[in-house]
Structures are given as C-alpha cells and as structure tokens.
Amino acid sequence: MLEHIEVILRSITSFSLLLIGARFLGKQTISQMTMFDFVAAISLGAISANLAFNTSIKAHHTVISFAIYIVIIFLIAIISLKNRKGRKFLAGDPTIVIQNGKVLEGNMKKMRYTLDYLNQQLRERDVFNIEEVLFAIVETNGTLTVLKKPQYRNVTRQDLMITVMSEQRLPIELIMDGEIIKENLDQNDLSFSWLELELRKRNLTKHEVVYAVIAANGNMYVDTFRDHIHSPIDKE
Structure with a gap:
C-alpha cells in the first residue's frame, strides 16, 4: 500500500515538474520544435517518467537531474538567442526544396525528404501543381513554407484597389x-x-x-x- 502511495505522489511531482519546466522554458519548445527542442523534450519526458514509477531511483536524485537538464536547456537557448552561429549549429538552416517550379532533389536527399511527403505538405497548403511554386522551403522546425509565383497568388483587396476598413485592435x-x-x-x-x-x-x-x-x-x-x-x- 505504501508503494502505491509513493507512486501516486511521485507521479504528481513528475507532472508538476514537467509543467513548471515547460512554463520556464517558454512556448517555443511546443510550437516551434527544432531538432534540439525535440531531443530536450524527450530527455525531460524520460526523466519525469522515471521519477513517476521507478521507485528504485531516489526521488531527489531524479529531481536534481531534471533541474540540471532545465538549466542546461535554458542556457543553450540563451546562447542561441545571443549567438547566430550557435543558433545555426543547434537548429540548422532552412532548406530550399523547390525553386522556380523545379524540385531540388539534392537538397531533399540530404534531408531524406521524400517526394510523397513533399506533395502531402504542398496539398496541405492548397498547392496541387508544383509549377505554381516559386520557392518552397523546409524550415528548421520541419514545416514547409510555400511562396507561389505571382500569377498564382490570391488576389487581395489592395490588388483590386478596394477600400478597406482599418482595424486597430484585436477582438x-x-x-x-x-x-x-x-x-x-x-x-x-x-x-x-x-x-x-x-x-x-x-x-x-x-x-x-x-x-x-x-x-x-x-x-x-x-x-x-x-x-x-x-x-x-x-x-x-
């Protein structure tokens, strides 16, 4: 019975630590996960899981390990913020996969990025014809950014010179x-x-x-x- 209570308390502590760590590290870990963020998230998750159910490991040792990871991740994030080379090393560079309607197979091969996945990403952005694409770039978080050729872009009110009511605030x-x-x-x-x-x-x-x-x-x-x-x- 005591073991059950210990597991319950450790699980609550584990979840609380994860929540506090996520709040401390900011929203980027969730919304713009780069390779470094992915590794960091897995590591924190593994430590938290061990804290929750691995009663053979002392709880305070796991908490210390978790805290050290949080500090390391935070310091690396600060370095990335201040140093462009450090940011480039940790997150990598965006990669162009389509240029002027032409697929750059060499760049795709380096990333092990398949044509099937490229077509899926394009369809999700309402592009069904690669010839419509001026540039397609795989960002450091894995998302695909697409710039269509001018003749295929959506017409805006500005293009039609239609008067637009100004909006100065959020809802x-x-x-x-x-x-x-x-x-x-x-x-x-x-x-x-x-x-x-x-x-x-x-x-x-x-x-x-x-x-x-x-x-x-x-x-x-x-x-x-x-x-x-x-x-x-x-x-x-």
Missing part, C-alpha cells in the same frame, strides 16, 4: 462561458451598464449569453445558451 472578449470578463471591460474603458445596454438592444440579459465579443471592425457578436436550432447537425 475584445466580454463574456466567456456566461461570465463577464471584468478585466477586458476595464482595460478598454467599457462599463457594465454599457454592456447591459448592448444586450438589451438584442433583447437579452447577461444570464442568457454564453459568449460575447467585439470584433476588430467594432461589430459585436453574441451567442446565447439557447440556439433555437430545431435540428442541430452535430447533435450526439
């Missing part, structure tokens, strides 16, 4: 899950009375609203708990 969430977000009201000089007035214009009270947001163009979107849809498509 402002006012109500989330039925709760008024007071901080957002205060930060944008909005009052409860103003919000209640806007809801009354829509014949609503705050208790009926699950989500309310002011879009970048100034329009207010409101969603209620009762959607008044007789046959929901996604009903389970």
Whole structure:
C-alpha cells in the first residue's frame, strides 16, 4: 500500500515538474520544435517518467537531474538567442526544396525528404501543381513554407484597389462561458451598464449569453445558451 502511495505522489511531482519546466522554458519548445527542442523534450519526458514509477531511483536524485537538464536547456537557448552561429549549429538552416517550379532533389536527399511527403505538405497548403511554386522551403522546425509565383497568388483587396476598413485592435472578449470578463471591460474603458445596454438592444440579459465579443471592425457578436436550432447537425 505504501508503494502505491509513493507512486501516486511521485507521479504528481513528475507532472508538476514537467509543467513548471515547460512554463520556464517558454512556448517555443511546443510550437516551434527544432531538432534540439525535440531531443530536450524527450530527455525531460524520460526523466519525469522515471521519477513517476521507478521507485528504485531516489526521488531527489531524479529531481536534481531534471533541474540540471532545465538549466542546461535554458542556457543553450540563451546562447542561441545571443549567438547566430550557435543558433545555426543547434537548429540548422532552412532548406530550399523547390525553386522556380523545379524540385531540388539534392537538397531533399540530404534531408531524406521524400517526394510523397513533399506533395502531402504542398496539398496541405492548397498547392496541387508544383509549377505554381516559386520557392518552397523546409524550415528548421520541419514545416514547409510555400511562396507561389505571382500569377498564382490570391488576389487581395489592395490588388483590386478596394477600400478597406482599418482595424486597430484585436477582438475584445466580454463574456466567456456566461461570465463577464471584468478585466477586458476595464482595460478598454467599457462599463457594465454599457454592456447591459448592448444586450438589451438584442433583447437579452447577461444570464442568457454564453459568449460575447467585439470584433476588430467594432461589430459585436453574441451567442446565447439557447440556439433555437430545431435540428442541430452535430447533435450526439
């Protein structure tokens, strides 16, 4: 029974350490994982797993090892931030795989990057004809960046010289899950009375609203708990 309790406590500690480590190292480890980040994440995961269930290893030894890894990763990240050569060594360089509609087989071979995977990545970016591509670059985190030739790019309002309403701010969430977000009201000089007035214009009270947001163009979107849809498509 004592062993079960020890495993439970070690598991909670392991998860907490992983969470703290991830917060300390920042979001880049998750969203822009390079080769170095991948190795670091695996190492931290292995140490945390041993802390959770390997009772033959003293818990404080594992915690010390985890802390040392976190410090090493953090210091290397600082070096990468300050030193371009260090960053290049750890993360590598982006690699061009398509230039002016031509596949660069030599570059792909060096990365062991197959044509099947290249085509998949292109299709995910709505490209079904390689001739449309001016440049395709494999970034250091493995994603494919595609620049189409000018004649194949999407037309923008600027191209058509259509007047565009300026947007100076991000959307402002006012109500989330039925709760008024007071901080957002205060930060944008909005009052409860103003919000209640806007809801009354829509014949609503705050208790009926699950989500309310002011879009970048100034329009207010409101969603209620009762959607008044007789046959929901996604009903389970």
